[in-house]
Structure formats: C-alpha cells, structure tokens
Amino acid sequence: MANDHIDITVEPGEVHALLGENGAGKSTLMNQLYGLLQPDEGEILVDGEKKVFRSPRDAIAAGIGMVHQHFMLVPVFTVAENIALGAEEVRGGPLGFLDRRRNRRDVLETSKKYGLPVDPDALIENLPVGAQQRVEIVKALTRDVDLLILDEPTAVLTPQETDELLAVMRSLAESGKSIVFITHKLREVKAIADRITVIRRGRTVGTATPDTSEDELAALMVGRDVSLEVAKGPAEPGREVLKISGLIVEDDRGVRAVDAVDLTVRAGEVLGIAGVQGNGQTELVEAIMGLRPVRAGTIELEDDSLIGRSTKQVLRSGVGYVPEDRSLDGVVKDFSVAENLVLDMYDREPYGSAFRLNPKAIAVNAAERVEQFDIRVSSPQSAVGTLSGGNQQKVVVAREMSRPLRLFIASQPTRGVDVGSIEFIHKQIIHERDNGTAVLVVSSELDEVVGLADRIAVMYRGRVLAVVSPDTPREEIGLLMAGITGTQEAEDDQ
Amino acid sequence: MTTETAPPAKKEEEEKRESFFSLFLQNLWSANTVTVTILSIFLALVIGAVLIVVSDSQVLSYFSYFTSRPSDALNASWDLISQAYGDLFKGAIFDPAAVQAWFDGTGTWQAAFGPISETLTYAAPLVFTGLSVAIAFRGGLFNIGGQGQAVIGCITGGVVGFAVGLPVGLHLLVALIAGFLGGALWGFLPGLLKARTGAHEVITTIMLNYIATLFLSWLILQNGVRDPERTDAISKTIESSAQLPALPSPLRVHLGIVLAVVATAVVAWLLNKSPFGFELRAVGVNPPAAKTAGMSVAKTYTLLMVIAGGLAGLGGAVQVLGTADKLTAQVAGNIGFDGLLVALLGRNKPWGTLLAAILYGALRAGGNLMQVDAGVSLELVTVLQALIVIFIAAPALVKAIFQLRAARSARLGATMAKGW
C-alpha cells in the first residue's frame, strides 16, 4: 500500500509543499489527484465539490495541471505540437485540421504572460532539461489550470535554475493559482512554501509552516532524529589508484559529455563528485567501467591502462561498481537474490567454470552475504524484484564488495533507498575506504557527497571545475555546480 | 497488518457458501499453466467443431428446418464432429480396431503402432525448430527465422546426403552436422546484425525466411542437384548411408525423435546448468544489467542466434534425412513457423517444447486420417494449432471465457435467492 488515509487541503494562491522521503508516497498521491491512478477510498473535492477523476481528462477539466518528474513530452515533436497535444486548435469541423498558427500564437501568448520564454518551433529532443521544464509549465498553463502540481521539479536543475523556478512559482501563486510542490529538499521548501505537509510511508505525519527549522522538518520526514553526518575518521590517502587525464567521452547522441577531465583517486580516500545530474558524471563513470567508448585521454588503474578494456576485464582487475540506475543496471529482477549476488562472478571459481555452474557454492555465498549485509529477504531463492529498494541496493553493494578491491565506484549509492539502508550503505563505503580501497562516489545529493567525501570534485557541463575540501561553504559548491568559478583560487587536486 | 488478523472466520464462511463446482474451478485456476493449456485445446476444438459444421452443406441443410425438427441437425452435426475428432484421435494415438486385430492375430503390430509412429515422425523436426525459438526467446530474441534456418538446414544436410560419398554412420553424422552449420549460418546473420547494428531480429529473420525459400527453389533446378531422371523440380535422392535409420516399413518413425529428446536434454542443461545459460537468461530479461555485470550482450546475442539457427537447421536436416529423402521446394513444409507455435505452447521451456511438439505432431498425424476418412480438410489442423496458441498467449482471455460461465451461474443463483 502506497498511501494510507492521507488528508491534504490546498488553498487558492498558496504554494503548498508536499515533503517526504523517496518512496513516501508523494507521487502516488498526486497521480491519484491527476487521474492517472484510482484511489481505493477517500474523495477529492475541488472548490468544495466532490469529483471523481477516472483519467487525466477529468482532472484537466477540473482545472488541475501537472508537471511530471519525468517530462511528458514527445521528443520528436516541436514545442508547439507538444503544448497543443490534447487541446488542439482545429479548423474544418470533424476533419480536425490543425490550426498551427493559432496553436503557435497561444504558446507565445502564455509564454509572454507568465515570463516563461520558449521557442515554439524547437524540437523537444534538442532542448536542455531546463527549457523542457518550462515547456511543461507552459503546457499546463495554456489549459487554464487553477492548481498546478510540480513533481520533484528541481531534481534536474542547477541551483540557479532552481531559484528561477521558485520565482516563477511565486508569481504564479500571486496571480491566484494554487501550487503543489513535491520535493524532498528541505532548503527549497523553506524558501518558497506557504504551508508544508509532510508524509511518511503513505501517511500524513504533520503540517508545518516555513518557520519550522530544517532539523524539525527532517525529523518529521524520516520519523526520528537523523544525523545527516556520516561518522568517519580522517582519511589516510596512500598511492594513486585511479588516474584519469584529458578524458573525452561522448553521450548517446554524440555530444561531448565528458570534456577533458583530469582526476585522481588515492587508496584509502573517498573522492566525491558533486554536480547536477546530467553534467557528465554518468558518462565519466561508464567510461571508466568500459561501458562507453573513450574518444581521447587516459584512464589508468595503478599501472594498467583501462582504455579499450571490456567491462568484464575492468571488474576482474579489482574494481567494484554500483551503477546509478539500480533497477535497470544493477540487478536482474527476475533472478533470485543468490543469482544476483554472483551476477558478475558466475563463471569464476568457486561459483562456476567455463562450462558449468556450481549451485552449491552460489547458495553458500548467498547465505553469507544476506547475513553480512543484513539483506531482508525471506529466502535467497526469491526474486530480487520482490525486495524493497533499499534491500535491492544492499544486494548490489554486497555483490560488489565481496571480492578484493582496489577501486570502488558508487553512483547515486542511496537513491530511492530508505534511511536505515542509507546509513548502512554509507557505513560500508567508509569501511571499504578504511580498508585501503580507493573510493569514487558520484551523487547529485550534495549532502551525501559532503558527508562521505574526503575531497569533492565539482562537475559542470562535462568538466571538473574544481576539486575542493568538504569543509568548503555549501554556497560556494552550489555556485560551482552552476558553473560559476568566480575569482577564488580553486584547490589543487595534486 | 491489521487486516491480516481479523478475517479467518469470515473467510471460512465464504468458502462454505461457494458451491463445490466453483471451488473446483478455483482450484483449476490455481494450477494455471496446465489448466490454461487444457482449456485452450478444448476451446480450439470447440471452434474447430463449429467450423466443421458450418462448412458442411449437407448438415447446413438440416439447420434450415432447425426449429421444426432440431434433432436432425443436431444428430448430423454430432455424427460429423465425432467422426472427425474420432479420426483425429485414431490417426494420432491408436485405433482400437487395429489394436484389437493385433491381439486377435488378424492384424499386425505395425498397424497398431502406426498412429504413434506417425505422430512421432511429424513431431521430430518440430522439437528442433521449437527448441530453436524457445532458447532464443529465453535470451530475449524473437527468432521468427526458424523457417529459413530449417530450409537452409534441409539444403546443407540434403546436399551432403546425396552429393558426398562417405561410409555408413559417418555420412549421416556429417550430413547432420552440415544441417546444423547451415542453420547456424542463417541464424548468425541476424544475430550479428542485431549485435553490431541493433537491426531488429524480427524483421531480419522474416526477410531471411523468404530469401532461404527462394534460394531453395533456385537450387533444386541446378545441374548436379536436380534429379536428371525427373522433369519436375526435385533433387536427387539422399543416399541410404545418410538417411536416419527407421523402424521397418510401413512404420516411418526414425532416429530423429531420439535425437530430438537428446537435443531437449542438451538445451535444458545449457539453459539452467551452464554459465552461458546464466548469461543468456540475464541478457534475456535485462540486457543493461547484464552489460554492467561484465557480460558481452553482443557476443551473447550472436552466439545465441548461432545455436538457435543450428537447432532449426538440425530440424530441417532431420526432415530431409528422416522422411523426405529428396529436396523439393516445399521440403521444409511449415516446420519453422510451427516451431514458433510449439515453443509458445511449451512456454519456452525445453521439456514443455518437447511435449508441445508431440501434441502438434499428433494433430498433424490425426489430421491426415481425418482428411481421408471423414473428408474434413487438413487445413483444420492449422486452424486448431493457431487457435490453441492464441488462447495460450492470452491466458486472461481463457479465464475470462470460463469465468463468464461461472459468474453467470452465480448471478443466476443470486437472483433466485432474492426471489423477487
């Protein structure tokens, strides 16, 4: 059950923040409000009138608009086509010829009225995410919404773009529209919300005002007093394990995603990579793992070059890898926990050889790892897909830490993971560091990077703008994440 | 949590209220795959019966005065259907009369075992083409190319069979290997294209089917292949040293069915007990995760299609070396496409595929008798085969059809209870 008797009221002209952890049920709630999912019980009142939303059509008709976390835009359509879709201006009666001039004019009018610049003739697939988000907002506004739901809108934005978005939200609220702002970021909530509803595990756990302190909000959100800090001793950096220089990597569209990056990770230290998602972190890690071809530059693991090595060879040379998209890249959901725990070792002794598998050794290994990593599962033979996100992630971490490592790479190690598992995984990462492994952590959660890392490299548009100490003021790191280097001397990474 | 503790008493009460029949049905539903398979076959036979009746002008004429004397139409329909399906059974499994004759000493054991022999003869190549589709499917590839691979297997196996002179035993072995390699080549092409360029294997294998068929129809006209004694498009006869040993005539069943069982065991082992099977299953359900774990998706796809193609090629070779003896344009029949149905019916599991192939072989064998004896065309078997798979592929549909009946009786009960 995702939601259990939630009550929420939104007043006209207010920005109402819906605060909760990943998986707390925020998106489920809003999808019900938007007619994408049907609630089992309870009711929705709009202007005091009871409504049943069987589909988004009903929600739109009732004046509700939504900007989804994953944009609902057709990539091969133009901006104007996307905005017109579903509410097309047509001529010719039942034949329904598109009136493209009027559609285009509507877009420009709305865009001008709310100060949201969009190019009606641009193709969506060519637009950066910030612009795509503006298109989504304009799309909702052309439909004359009274209530606009924004689902995790800042996840893909730089701090500066976030500020612009917050300003837009403010002005929309002032023009009388109600806004529901779904997020798990405390700072943004405090900056913009008029009222805050906190939900946890599908239940409303409290309402708050922006005056509430961050610590209180965090406690409400996760249900107990949490330390955002990660307990760890000072690092004892040793030899250089990973050395990257002049690395150039392209993304799937052939656009340069990693642009002349130099990085070094030493044994016994955690290098954190901070940055808004989509600034080349993914491609950087994939290039190291042999999952993506390198255009130029070098990647060295101690004295071996990793360029041109297959993923299997990279893994075999003592690299552990936790991919950012767990359900896509990390686990095979139809496979059992035991099988997933040997997913990259099934053809090595003792689990198997070139021609046969050893089910007994695989089972023994599974029992050990489940115990050691506190994986909550009824049996190691049950499919990984039946586990919670946190336990799935523990399976991945357990697998990757269960062999001697020189380098451990974790991308977004705690995305979509419950708080208990987060703490556990963080502890394991620090433990691995203290064993003398070089650790590279990539995360778009600045808190996580600051908490784990001994040094922080900030990436922006494929470049490492600076490598700074975790004691650097957050504002400074935030500016770097937005690509503003300022005048101050960046710390040298050597 | 709270909902778990309260209701057992209530549940019991509900169970008591449900009739024995619906409880029985519910138990059937829970054993779903077997039940759905049986119900699918049943539904297909029902629709087939309707087709038999509506296409018989004699019976249709009885229906014209159905309201005045329904017994004529119903009796005629029943006679027609029971004769057709009776023949289907007699032709596929055993004919009680023939068995009786054997015991009496008036008939031969060959006649008694004839139907089974026919069933297994038809089933043998289908096992191979079915396994081909099934193993590819487990690796996430949809091999529509079984037909083309089987055709090439027919060609390579057949050509070795009549054009190369080798000692007994070795000749057969070489011809079978040639069949495997021919099919493997025809599978390798789409596999390689998929791995290297991402070309969708459904499209490429469909196209390769027709290329193979056209190639065969060209080849059998060429000098050296074509039988010089004959005027029609037919090849020389496979030498007896390359033919699969069979039981004495008139029984046709040959070593192919034994090879088919061996192949099933090998495929089952490969899928479940070997590292390659682990890889292909992982690639089959989640290619990105497999890639991230260091498996080579491209290599797996290519190797998988080589194996799948080889299996279908073996099916073609078994067809040619076991029953056909010669290459003709139609030598492969429909075994590739039927293999697709067989794999679907067998739910892409090796032993399931074997059973499904035997069922389809039985339908085919029985269909022959039905055509000769009851005058119901063999095409009905194609309809039955297609319908069975349609129902198998849409289990929700089968359940809906049968629940509809259960639901209706329940509603009837409810209205009667209300007693308006």
Place this chain on the structure above:
Amino acid sequence: MSTATVEDLTEITAPKSFWNRQRRLGAALVIIGLIAAVVFGSLAESKTARFTLSEDAEGAALSINGQFGAILFGIVTIAAGGALLAGVAKRWQTWLLGLGIVTFVLSFLCWQVAGKFLPLVDTASGSLELALPLILGALAGVLCERSGVVNVAIEGQFLMGAFGAALVGTLATSVWAGLVSAVVGGVIIAAMLAWLAIRFLVDQVVVGIVLNLFALGVTGFLYERLMQPDALKYNSPPRLPEWRIPGLADIPVVGPVLFDTNLLVWLALILVFVIHFALRRTRWGLRTRAVGEHPTAADTVGIRVRGLRYMNVLLGGVVAGIGGAYFTLVSTSAFNKNMTAGAGFIALAALIFGRWTPFGALGAALFFGFAQKLANYLSAVGSPVPNQFLNMLPYIATIIAVAGLVGRVRAPAADGVPYVKS
C-alpha cells in the same frame, strides 16, 4: 587545477573516423558500378536494346547498343560513388545515391535487353499492379504502427480480404459487395489483433504471426470444403472493371498506366496522399503520432491511448482488406489456398524500407513491384539471371535498411509496446 587549463584542453579534438556513412555509401556505389561496367558490359551482347513506349514491340522506342549502354551507365554509377567518396556537400548525398542506383539498374537492363526489347508501358503498369497490394498493405501497416501497434498480420488480412471478396462477390454477383466483404475480412483479423494486443497485452509479433496462420487455416479449410467442390457457386467472383479516362489516357506511357486502369490503383494513390496529409496536419494525426511515440505523455494530456490504437488498427484492417481484394477481384478471378504467397510480408518490408511513412511506403512498394515485374520479364525472355534472385531483392533491401547500412530507419518509439497504466 585551474579553470585556465580546462579551457586549453578543450582544444583537443576527438579523432573522427574517415569512413563515415557518406564514404561507405560512395565506396559501395563504386564497387557495384565496377561490377556493372565490367561484368555487365563484358557479358552484354553488342546489339541494340529497344525500350518501346508501348505494350509490345511496336511503335516508338528508345534504343541503345546494349554493351555500350551497360558500360556507360556503369561508369556513371562509379562517378556518382566517386563524388560521394570525394566528400561532396551533404545536400547532394541523396541525389547522388539515387543516381547511382538508377544507373546501376539501367546498366543491368541494357545488358539484359541487348538484342531484345522491353515494353515500357507494360513494365510500368505491371510494376504498378504488382505494387498495388504492397502499397495498401504497407499503408495498413503505417496506420497501425504509427500509433504503436506492430502489424505483422498484413498477410492474414490480405488472405481474409481476398477470401471474403471471392466468396461474397460470387454469392452476390456484385464486385462491390465483394469489395465490402474484403474490407470486413481485413477488419476481422485487425479486430482480433487489436483485441489481443491492446486488451490482453499479448506480444504483438506473436499475435501477428499466429493470426497469419489462423487466416491461412480458415481460408484454406473453407476453400477446400466450399469452393473446391462447387467453384461456380462459391468461387467465381466478377472482376473489378477498368476505367479509361478519355484524354488523359492518351498521354504516352503515363496515360495508359495511370488513367486506363482499375479503381484500386487510384484508391491506393489517393490514400497515400490522404494518410500522409492527415498524419501531419490533422488532430487525429498529431494524436496518432503522439500515441506511437510516447503514449504516457498522450495519456497525461487526456488522450484515450487504447481507444485511438483500436481505431487505427481497425482502419488499417480496412485498408489491408482492400489490398486483399486485389488478389481475387483484380489479379485473378478466383480464390486459391495461400494465394497471397508472402505478399503481406513484402508489404511489411515496404513499410519498414519506407521508414513508416506513406510516401516512403509508396516508393518502396513501387520499387519492389518493379523488381517482381523485372523478374517475370527475365524468366519470360530466358535470361541467365535467375528470377529467384531478383525476387529476393525486397527482402535483401529491407535487411540492408534496418542494418543501417543506408541511412538509419527508426520505428515509432512505442511501436509494439502495449500501453499499461503504471
């Protein structure tokens, strides 16, 4: 590291491969051009090849020495390939590729026709007629697949259409009744496809393949039970009349091909225009494309995804059913078992080769029709080139297209993916 060094490093340029797509195409053209000039040229007899502007050997003709023509056109092919290799501007690419392929075909024709004649009108109208079911089948595919439902059941729709037209056309002794029941036949298969694929989420390729077998079985069964015993009563449909438009039909070559023909030719050509326009310029088209590319996005703006898919698959059934009528009302005048013989799959090939667009499908269908017609011609004149290999052309061309060797073909993003609300 300071930001200054980052700026310097961006000057590093990644090495680009010399063998880009254009150069690969150019090299391919040079090779086939060489084959044309050398092989065709040396094999061709030094006799006149006559391309008559009529349906037979009579009348005006374009004549060329076969050997000379084979070599000349081969050289032009080489030149077009050379231009691509040399790296001409991108906008010339398509034209040069087209020129290269056309001259290669001409070189081949010069070789084959040397000492003989090829009636152009007969070739053109024959190609168009053979292309006719392919056009309609591919358009049916466009309608289905642009809204996200894969249609490999075109073959089955053809068969049901052909069967329906023959049966009802005969019973009602009306060609129009036949045409209507062809539509019904196509729609029956389409409805089963839509129902199983959209409602029951069965894999669309599986459904398509199985429906083909189903149609093959049902029509074959009823043929043997009804039509074969009494062909006169059940299987002698009237034929679709040919209409001649006075004036226009007198234009040389084009006139007899386009304006002295049957209704289906016009219908097919009009449908190409209509579907092309409707997909791009109407609300239905915009929504269809949205549903085929990103159904969730369409759902969130209130479009009924499944409803639209149902509608388009059924419309596809109408068009494919008309395509089926071709087999019994135009090309022959009786139904026969499995008479479509894989035409549905060539139509599928035309759909893919034509990149899921109406005009692309038209072009591909005409090309495939021409290849078939040429194959018939060659076997009629006893050419050493086996007609089976020419008949392979559609399939080989499609494999080359999907392998991305000549431009990438991209299916609608959600093609074949059933829509389930999460």
